[in-house]
Amino acid sequence: MGIQKEALFSVRESKPRYSMKLLLMAIPFITLVFIFYYVPLFGWVYAFFDYKPGIPLEQSNFVGLKYFKIAFMEQGSDLLRVLENSIALSLLNILVSPLYVVFAILLNEMRGKYFRKWVQTTTTLPNFISWVLVYSVFYVFFSVSDGVVNKVLVQIHLLELPFNFLGDSGIAWYFQTIVGLWKGLGWGAIIYLAAIAGIDPELYEAAKVDGAGRFRTIWSITVPGIMPTFVVLLLLNVSNMLNNGFEQFYVFYNALVADKLEVIDYYVYKVGLQSNDFSYSTVLGMFKTVVSVVILFTVNWIARRVRGESII
Template sequence: MEVKTASRLPGERTKKRKYSMKLLLMALPFLVAVFVFYYVPLFGWVYGFYDYKPGIPLSGSEFVGLKYLRIAFTEQGADLARVLKNSLVLSFLGILVSPAYVAFAILLNEMRGKWFRKWVQVTTTLPNFISWVLVYSVFYVFFAVSDGVVNQVLLKLEWLKQPFNFLGNSDIAWAFQTMVGLWKGLGWGAIIYLAAIAGIDQELYDAAKVDGSGRFRTIWHITVPGIMPTFVVLLLLNVSNMLNNGFEQYYVFYNALVADKLEVIDYYVYRVGLETNDFSYSTVLGMFKTIVSVTVLFSVNWIAKKIRGESII
């Protein structure tokens, strides 16, 4: 038997190499796409070191070194500080409501009606695939000042004496956008926690039933600890991604009344680069965001290694 096993080893190794090569060839198009769309644009960082003007070749532009980086922290320091504040606050509020995804996944898992559970999951996941333009249209119908459904109902109930401007009130802009993001991503964000719940050993639940544990106690002592590692990893990744607020949401909800609260760094880069044609300064802003994000990512990875004993990346 040992001789036969030894004789099959070279053939098994060859099959393993062929299988690995097939997997590599399958992944190759995606690796090329990642390189083209994520790494090739990094060569554009060179524009941040030149006084580039549209229509003039880069070779004919003046090399200015760190001029625009100094401008970002001196002449434009107030604007940059405001934009960073908006980005960090909105990201922090998003992290603050992240337990809602866990709670929603647990509630879905505890639903006994199979068809009703699927209907709720599909209904709540659908907004994730709706464009932000349509999302704004939906919220405009409900929260518009003049003929919005919410204002009309509140006025008829006499809870308001005059219409309230939900979309143009800077005092509630951060909370309102957090609510919008939660509504759009609740069902989609719960999927990974449902997968984590499905991976919990079913024998633990059976043992809890034998011991006489009720539904709430079972959730608290089995389900929550079972998905906590997943929640911690996603939480740490969200913390490291705090400057990546996105662009579409704040672009469609942006207006003059809430401009001071909704101008995050991605929108600021767009406004500086495409609306004012200051490509050099917008490039420096993008570089700054990338460097800070990577620094935070590795810092969080180091913290995770100290706490959990293993790193995320």
């Protein structure tokens, strides 16, 4: 009995030490996050100065809210058009997000082990291909002059003349959504496959005993089992509506679709690096960050009120 008490006391005594070890192990990663995500926030001070490259900040003229007025009050500002593009593309990506769930369920239901692995591998590989190579692939298939798709459609008389898939502003949003879906479908399904693997196998066995077919089993067990994961990812996607990325729109950008593919990330690059207007681009970056944080906490509040659980 005394030995058991000593062992229990030693375990209780070692818990703080173990927790301290875990904390010390996390310090390098916390430091990296602080350095790369929080220290750059001090650069927001450039938004209040008329900064020019090569001139020290202390020698730059303090202009206060001048660039904020240019961004939000002047009629010539392109911010509204850029926001429209960013929100439209984000909404389209949210609308196609259930396809990741459907694809994960279909992969899980495949009986052939090797065929399932082949499909999962081939659909996941595009995620690791650079956007430059992705553009090259789509140019080979969809270009006006030598595109394979245009040649086939013209030969079977579905089109009289080749169609400019890469340069038609009317379908630019939808085409980019398809491109992103092709690149990320396999990778996006992985987390849902993990959620399916976490479902209790006894539920499937009980459904089989009750005579439930494959579709009924999917609808009654698999879908409810992965729904919490889908809801959390959906809320995170909604909170990241202004984070469309940069690389995809940089490589697919051309004069014919410029007014549709200029999202806020590309616009910040265009203003800051191409026009050397660092102060104005800092204002745009601040606006994107603040709005994203506000949307995140709003979505978190709605999730807490509706589901009783929050995502942060």
